[in-house]
Amino acid sequence: MDLSAQLIKWYQANKRDLPWRHTTDPYVIWLSEIILQQTRVEQGLPYFNRFLEKYPTVSHFAAATEDEVLNLWQGLGYYSRGRNMLYTARLVQELYRGQFPSSYDQLISLKGIGEYTAAAISSFSANEAKAVVDGNVYRVLARYYGIDEPINSTGGKKTFQSLADGLLDKNRPALHNQAMMEFGAMLCKPKNPACGICPVHLDCYAFKNNATIALPVKLKTVKIRKRYFNYLLIMRGDEILMHKRGAGDIWTNMYQLPLIETAGPTELHNLMELPQMQQFMADNVSLSPVSQVYKHVLTHQHLYVSFTKVDGKTGGYGEGYFFTEVKNLKNLALPQIIFLFLTKFLN
DNA sequence: AAAGCGGGGGG
DNA sequence: CCCCCAGCTTT
The missing domain is CATH 3.90.79.10 (Nucleoside Triphosphate Pyrophosphohydrolase)
Incomplete structure (x- = not known):
């Protein structure tokens, strides 16, 4: 069994029950993905529920005011996400008559949607064969394959995206992507990864070389x-x-x-x-x-x-x-x- | 390629 | 104290 198949098997037995996993509506997936950018599931969950209740469709969202959206976004941080969502909702209302797009190429052109989010929405809502690379995937791949190229360098991003593309199970991209991320979030965690119960630890470079702490490598710059x-x-x-x-x-x-x-x-x-x-x-x-x-x-x-x-x-x-x-x-x-x-x- | 953008949680 | 979180946009 290859890595994808093993992680999918693990995922199906261990996945969390999260509300956005019960839908293929690209609008709802979009809502969840933007909220979850740089945000923990536990922190974003109540916001997702409130936004979905207030704006059940993209047309409802498009009719909102910026004050209203920012007020609903209050406390979540990175507020440009909320402003960009309103811009995008209004564009979708006009350009696609309120039908939220589900293809990668259409999604990637929208404000607030980058490579990760376009891959996530297109795979989850339409099973398009695009591999997601988020913080979890960087970590899993860096450890499993022993890659020490910095994940936030230009070359590193290309390296990891190519690797993820090659690994993708094209017959079930949504399941594959969910499995990669859930595995990283729940088991192959940044600190104290649960290697003891990991289904792939025997093939994992970092486990075999006691290098989970050192991987992934990240260039740090932040000046305060x-x-x-x-x-x-x-x-x-x-x-x-x-x-x-x-x-x-x-x-x-x-x-x-x-x-x-x-x-x-x-x-x-x-x-x-x-x-x-x-x-x-x-x-x-x-x-x-x-x-x-x-x-x-x-x-x-x-x-x-x-x-x-x-x-x-x-x-x-x-x-x-x-x-x-x-x-x-x-x-x-x-x-x-x-x-x-x-x-x-x-x- | 680098900087800017929130807030919270865990070790 | 540090690092990280289902990243993206602008310069």
């Missing part, structure tokens, strides 16, 4: 930038001043409190002296810290975030600023750090 976010809490009765972020930075088009970003940590008395404060402060000012400094960790940035209560002006805050009732906050897409603070502070 420190940023200092001083958020202002400005209330007017039961209303709160909010600001809609623009493009070109994190959290595109999401809602936050008025923000003054500084080059370093800023004490209260220094914050008061900043020229940007004139945009927000009343004449008789009073500032009071209402939180400690939170460290909010993103992949490429560490945010040091503080919240300060300010007696605001009566108006004239500028473009993008608006007062909204506190009870309306649940309808705004908030970055997690803002959501957590407001939830804590307002209750």
